[in-house]
Amino acid sequence: MKLITAIVKPHRLDEVKEALQAFGVQGLTVSEASGYGRQRGHTEVYRGAEYTVDLVPKIRIEVLVEDDDAEQLIDVIAKAARTGKIGDGKVWSVPVDTAVRVRTGERGPDAL
Amino acid sequence: MPPGILTLAAEEAPTLSAANTGFMLICSALVMLMTPGLAFFYGGMVRVKSTLNMLMMSFVSLGIVTVLWVLYGFSIAFGTDTGSLVGWSSDYAGLSGIGRDELWGATTIPVFVFAAFQLMFAVITPALISGALADRVKFGAWALFIALWATVVYFPVAHWVWAEGGWLFEMGVIDFAGGTAVHINAGAAALAVILVIGKRVGFGKDPMRPHSLPLVMLGAALLWFGWFGFNAGSWLGNDDGVGAVMFVNTQVATAAAMLAWLGYEKVRHGACTTLGAASGAVAGLVAVTPAGGSCSPLGALAIGAVAGLLCAMAVGLKYRFGYDDSLDVVGVHLVGGVVGSVLVGFFATGGVQSEAKGLFYGGGAEQLVKQVVGVAAVLAYSLAVSAVLALVLHKTIGMRVDEDDEVSGIDQVEHAETAYDHSGAGGGTAPRKAAPATAATTPATQQKKVDA
Numbered sequence: 001m002k003l004i005t006a007i008v009k010p011h012r013l014d015e016v017k018e019a020l021q022a023f024g025v026q027g028l029t030v031s032e033a034s035g036y037g038r039q040r041g042h043t044e045v046y047r048g049a050e051y052t053v054d055l056v057p058k059i060r061i062e063v064l065v066e067d068d069d070a071e072q073l074i075d076v077i078a079k080a081a082r083t084g085k086i087g088d089g090k091v092w093s094v095p096v097d098t099a100v101r102v103r104t105g106e107r108g109p110d111a112l
Numbered sequence: 113m114p115p116g117i118l119t120l121a122a123e124e125a126p127t128l129s130a131a132n133t134g135f136m137l138i139c140s141a142l143v144m145l146m147t148p149g150l151a152f153f154y155g156g157m158v159r160v161k162s163t164l165n166m167l168m169m170s171f172v173s174l175g176i177v178t179v180l181w182v183l184y185g186f187s188i189a190f191g192t193d194t195g196s197l198v199g200w201s202s203d204y205a206g207l208s209g210i211g212r213d214e215l216w217g218a219t220t221i222p223v224f225v226f227a228a229f230q231l232m233f234a235v236i237t238p239a240l241i242s243g244a245l246a247d248r249v250k251f252g253a254w255a256l257f258i259a260l261w262a263t264v265v266y267f268p269v270a271h272w273v274w275a276e277g278g279w280l281f282e283m284g285v286i287d288f289a290g291g292t293a294v295h296i297n298a299g300a301a302a303l304a305v306i307l308v309i310g311k312r313v314g315f316g317k318d319p320m321r322p323h324s325l326p327l328v329m330l331g332a333a334l335l336w337f338g339w340f341g342f343n344a345g346s347w348l349g350n351d352d353g354v355g356a357v358m359f360v361n362t363q364v365a366t367a368a369a370m371l372a373w374l375g376y377e378k379v380r381h382g383a384c385t386t387l388g389a390a391s392g393a394v395a396g397l398v399a400v401t402p403a404g405g406s407c408s409p410l411g412a413l414a415i416g417a418v419a420g421l422l423c424a425m426a427v428g429l430k431y432r433f434g435y436d437d438s439l440d441v442v443g444v445h446l447v448g449g450v451v452g453s454v455l456v457g458f459f460a461t462g463g464v465q466s467e468a469k470g471l472f473y474g475g476g477a478e479q480l481v482k483q484v485v486g487v488a489a490v491l492a493y494s495l496a497v498s499a500v501l502a503l504v505l506h507k508t509i510g511m512r513v514d515e516d517d518e519v520s521g522i523d524q525v526e527h528a529e530t531a532y533d534h535s536g537a538g539g540g541t542a543p544r545k546a547a548p549a550t551a552a553t554t555p556a557t558q559q560k561k562v563d564a
Contacts, residue, residue, distance in 0.1 A: 048424075
């Protein structure tokens, strides 16, 4: 199993969600996140006082998938999240040892 | 402000005008709305952790100053003059000897209406000061400061400027609706207090962004709306259309100031900001307040534009000089008030509030000199007395909250509340005093045992 984590622009969440559903993903976790990449946030001005806002709002999407689907799913998410502008985010996967469906106690791929 | 000098009084004794009285009651209510408007304007500009304190610093003025006004404030400000410095009339103390149909001077409105209208000015003026003190002042000390400041600064200065016998009034200083008595007075006091109490923890280092610009806009809009009562009402009636001219001038100057501020921002910082629009509008309102009764709409336009530009430039001074005027009371109210008051000396057209003409209308420099004297006098008096008051309070009961409390948030410490619940789970709050809950649950529990 793999855990795919995607950091995307907030307004791309719906597209990513739809793409995941179309792919057949059963469930996902979404959380608010903040951070910066190469663009290093932005500048805001309040009555002439300039503030550099390093951490910009992002959405973190997490999906557990079987190993075979991981590569393809990463592409699906990246495609759905892409706007072509700076700050589009990142997608990565990490191996997962165990997953348990809490309600039934099923383990491994059965728990997905 | 021309109490008692409506010219119609010359031939016959004035009678109560229902139209003017109704107009003035509405104007008074409009001015009342400015104080909560100011609270929102300021409240949106502070950080989340001190929102409520900022709202309360303005709002409490409605309570404190109203009570003082009834007891002795109206009498000091508008009672019979003593030595050109203060007034006193025992009938006015406690508003005890005023008949409900007794007219104010030579006007056509009851004394009660005049007292109510002026009360609203007295309420908002100390509230204006609070914006400079955001995030760091003990609420009790602030309440005491308001009471003392209104007593020894506002009431006398209102007498100087607006009451027959007051020395600035008699000199011929033009302050239609409060450039000196309200804005310079409050701005100078703000400067004095912040010099005494010092900067916020982290000033110049930590980000102190406004937490809610929509709240700022709401507040600015309420101020703008209420300001029509503030300015248009200051002729104490509208028999001769002066109130209407003042209404137009108020709108014109405010619009021009907003555009000037936005233009400055666009050139200087590359963006027209919401806070800039709100601030520019307020700067224009401040500047037209003393001037609008004596200038033409084109004059108001010029005054607004100059005020918008200069105030936009002035708000940066605190970083240069290192004083922490949290929400730019000095930059907007003191500077705006000075700009408006001094420009009367240039733009007065003569024949409205006073026959005096300004420099641009062939009146020479005479009125300008009077305006400068008025500005300097109120500024110096307010600065000095406010500094003494602040110093005494600071050295005795202390004006600032503990540093830890300031960092963690003044709302919770001073008001036992917080403005927003940011926890999705309801903040984990439980009633501290569980007595009623216990009383309710105990019998239920016992009942359950019995059933079991």
